[in-house]
Amino acid sequence: MYQKDGESYFIVDAHVALWDARPENQRNIHGKQFIDCFYDYHANLSPVSEKWPYEEYLYQGGERFIKDIFTDGYVDHAIFQPAHLGEFYNTGFGQTEEAFALTQANPGRLTYNHNFDPRNGEAGLDQLRADAERFNLKGVKLYTAEWHGDSRGYKLNDPWTYRYFELCRELGIRNIHVHKGPTIRPLDRDAFDVADVDHAATDFTDLNFIVEHVGLPRLEDFCWIATQEPNVHGGLAVAMPFIHTRPRYFAQIMGELLYWIGEDRIQFSSDYAIWTPRWLIEAFVDFQIPEDMTEYAPITIEQKRKILGLNAAKMYDIPVPVELQLPNADETATGPRQPERADLAPV
Amino acid sequence: MAATTLPATLAATLHGVAEVPGPLTEGRVLRALDSVIDPELDEPITDLGFVRSVTLTGSSVEVHLRLPTSFCAPNFAYLMASDAKDALTALPNVGVVTVELDDHHDSDIINSGLVADAGYKGTFLHEAENDLDELRATFQRKAHTAAMERSLTEFLRARPELAETALANVVLGDLPDDSAKAALLRRRVTIGLSTVDSASVLVDERGSPYPAVLAALALRRARSTRISIDGNAHFCRGLLATRYPGSEVDLMPKAEQSYFPLSSIIRTHKRKIA
Numbered sequence: 001m002y003q004k005d006g007e008s009y010f011i012v013d014a015h016v017a018l019w020d021a022r023p024e025n026q027r028n029i030h031g032k033q034f035i036d037c038f039y040d041y042h043a044n045l046s047p048v049s050e051k052w053p054y055e056e057y058l059y060q061g062g063e064r065f066i067k068d069i070f071t072d073g074y075v076d077h078a079i080f081q082p083a084h085l086g087e088f089y090n091t092g093f094g095q096t097e098e099a100f101a102l103t104q105a106n107p108g109r110l111t112y113n114h115n116f117d118p119r120n121g122e123a124g125l126d127q128l129r130a131d132a133e134r135f136n137l138k139g140v141k142l143y144t145a146e147w148h149g150d151s152r153g154y155k156l157n158d159p160w161t162y163r164y165f166e167l168c169r170e171l172g173i174r175n176i177h178v179h180k181g182p183t184i185r186p187l188d189r190d191a192f193d194v195a196d197v198d199h200a201a202t203d204f205t206d207l208n209f210i211v212e213h214v215g216l217p218r219l220e221d222f223c224w225i226a227t228q229e230p231n232v233h234g235g236l237a238v239a240m241p242f243i244h245t246r247p248r249y250f251a252q253i254m255g256e257l258l259y260w261i262g263e264d265r266i267q268f269s270s271d272y273a274i275w276t277p278r279w280l281i282e283a284f285v286d287f288q289i290p291e292d293m294t295e296y297a298p299i300t301i302e303q304k305r306k307i308l309g310l311n312a313a314k315m316y317d318i319p320v321p322v323e324l325q326l327p328n329a330d331e332t333a334t335g336p337r338q339p340e341r342a343d344l345a346p347v
Numbered sequence: 348m349a350a351t352t353l354p355a356t357l358a359a360t361l362h363g364v365a366e367v368p369g370p371l372t373e374g375r376v377l378r379a380l381d382s383v384i385d386p387e388l389d390e391p392i393t394d395l396g397f398v399r400s401v402t403l404t405g406s407s408v409e410v411h412l413r414l415p416t417s418f419c420a421p422n423f424a425y426l427m428a429s430d431a432k433d434a435l436t437a438l439p440n441v442g443v444v445t446v447e448l449d450d451h452h453d454s455d456i457i458n459s460g461l462v463a464d465a466g467y468k469g470t471f472l473h474e475a476e477n478d479l480d481e482l483r484a485t486f487q488r489k490a491h492t493a494a495m496e497r498s499l500t501e502f503l504r505a506r507p508e509l510a511e512t513a514l515a516n517v518v519l520g521d522l523p524d525d526s527a528k529a530a531l532l533r534r535r536v537t538i539g540l541s542t543v544d545s546a547s548v549l550v551d552e553r554g555s556p557y558p559a560v561l562a563a564l565a566l567r568r569a570r571s572t573r574i575s576i577d578g579n580a581h582f583c584r585g586l587l588a589t590r591y592p593g594s595e596v597d598l599m600p601k602a603e604q605s606y607f608p609l610s611s612i613i614r615t616h617k618r619k620i621a
Contacts, residue, residue: 030452036417044589187422188422188476188478188479189482191423217578218575220571249574
């Protein structure tokens with residue numbers, strides 16, 4: 001719980017990881033390139049006081065995780081969103097056993113989401129059944145740019161992915177977190193294209209699709225899709241730290257999101273350990289759309305409370321004290337739109 | 348719509364660059380590389396600091412490129428590297444042209460493909476189905492959308508009394524002859540749209556205007572495209588500087604203002620009211 005100026009904020013950090021990117025776990029040069037890329041994001045977008053040495057960044061472990069997230073970080077509940085990256089790391093990037101053990105040791109404070117890869121075919125379906133039972137899965141994290149043998153990516157509307165979504169439905173896995181990265185086959189298309197989210201969300205209206213990084217670097221396509229598909233949500237990971245480096249740009253992102261998809265479908269996350277939640281939460285609670293930017297309405301305390309925790313809590317049935325709950329807002333001015341209004345869709 | 352396959356030539360035409368024969372110099376190499384655009388950011392690779400080094404040996408030139416992360420999309424990486432090679436090969440009096448992309452997860456594949464002039468499909472084999480024309484065209488359309496939003500936002504800023512619905516009636520001839528308009532005209536030429544004064548400004552990628560009732564929404568949508576492009580530029584410029592300390596000196600200020608804080612509209616507005 002975070003309290004400021006007499007207001008209480010129930011915090012759900014909807015995207016955290018417990019990773020191991022130490023050299024002994026790096027399978028090849030790409031393992032190093034991947035964590036170096038993360039570190040550059042961390043180093044470039046963190047306040048100086050929050051920047052970690054490279055060595056600390058490679059691996060945190062459970063104790064540090066608990067301190068950063070719960071002790072120092074104000075977080076009431078955090079959700080693991082592990083990336084597998086089996087082609088880059090010997091035991092994978094996200095540490096399944098360690099994260100799940102931590103989840104069991106901290107009942108009510110952590111949710112463990114796992115992942116699947118539709119390119120694992122039938123065997124992967126069996127594995128998903130077993131994982132769903134073992135981890136009591138409510139959600140999965142998909143990284144469509146994951147390398148897999150000769151393949152360097154898949155789409156959410158591939159026939160095999162649909163087989164997995166059908167199984168998710170059957171197993172009660174309702175929340176599909178999607179990270180879009182580059183290097184998706186075929187490479188001659190837009191490697192960050194989010195159109196497959198649109199197809200999947202249309203065909204699986206009973207599943208929630210949470211597009212991490214609010215679709216960046218395709219914010220506009222994400223906003224458009226989310227406008228038309230009420231089961232598409234935006235995760236703020238990676239967009240959050242702009243609050244420090246480029247607050248006026250962050251204001252525009254928030255302004256666009258609130259305009260297009262509204263306050264009930266945006267989820268806060270630190271993307272730990274890329275960033276730590278404490279400073280992001282403090283900054284967000286203090287944040288306001290600059291007064292001269294009257295193009296956008298000011299962000300209200302209620303909107304902040306929803307974004308910081310209530311939206312994700314609702315999606316994951318995380319209990320929230322009654323006095324902190326809030327009703328849904330009205331539909332946004334823009335939608336959800338009927339298909340015949342999709343006449344503006346091509347950019 | 349004409350998909351551009353010879354960007355260097357097109358850029359030279361658009362910018363009126365005349366190729367005067369003369370000795371090869373670093374300056375000439377860099378001017379040639381000015382024509383290579385990051386399709387996603389719509390900015391020259393020379394301004395973005397992506398040119399790591401230029402080495403001249405007699406008439407031969409070797410250029411090394413660098414990108415903000417190892418995982419920058421390989422299609423864009425290839426596109427810029429091969430455009431760079433094309434632009435340099437087109438220089439008069441040039442000998443052997445070598446372009447290498449450093450520190451990318453696909454550096455080996457891309458550099459081998461460049462040496463062999465294998466083309467995109469020849470370079471990426473099973474991972475590519477077509478050449479990059481359509482991808483390039485997609486981002487040329489986005490660049491036009493963003494340029495359109497910048498022009499119209501400026502137009503609105505100068506006319507605080509104007510409603511957004513009125514933008515449906517604005518034609519190119521109404522726009523002031525400034526850098527935003529010049530940028531818009533270049534992007535219209537690139538995607539094959541008319542540049543006559545009577546042409547509507549607020550159009551889709553086929554040049555069809557929007558009715559007044561949809562004008563505000565079309566502008567909002569164009570704005571989200573522009574904000575997305577600007578955001579990517581923030582990431583790329585920031586990450587390059589972090590990845591290659593010292594590279595910030597190579598990051599040139601943008602030639603044309605591509606970032607309009609929306610507040611500037613309002614500020615102007617308030618001043619005029621006061």
